[in-house]
Amino acid sequence: GVSVPSKVAAAFSLGRPVLFVGPPESESARAVAESGGGWVVAPGDVQGVLAAVAAARDPEQRRRRGQAAYGYAQEHFDPARNTARIAGLLEAAARGDEPPTPAPS
Numbered sequence: 001g002v003s004v005p006s007k008v009a010a011a012f013s014l015g016r017p018v019l020f021v022g023p024p025e026s027e028s029a030r031a032v033a034e035s036g037g038g039w040v041v042a043p044g045d046v047q048g049v050l051a052a053v054a055a056a057r058d059p060e061q062r063r064r065r066g067q068a069a070y071g072y073a074q075e076h077f078d079p080a081r082n083t084a085r086i087a088g089l090l091e092a093a094a095r096g097d098e099p100p101t102p103a104p105s
Helices: 006-013 027-035 046-056 059-076 079-095
Strands: 018-021 038-041
Touching: 006 018, 006 027, 006 059, 018 027, 018 046, 027 038, 027 059, 038 046, 038 059, 046 059
Parallel strands: 018 038
Antiparallel strands: none
């Protein structure tokens, strides 16, 4: 829960929606689905890709999903917040504490 591939974070930080093709249970898919900042399509789902591309042709869909992506990035990909979370995890590990349960995103 501390890291998402940088391409998703970078696109979201620019307010760009994402078409993610990959395992729906992955962290990237979760971020896209949870945020409403794009489309998630399972591997091999050609019709799903075609439907997502057709939806992405609509400027209003892109604008709305881009705004959702940007809002999600502001809340979840903030460097200061994530640096503090990583520091807390490292400090807990150094003390031998159990890792904290991740806060719901």
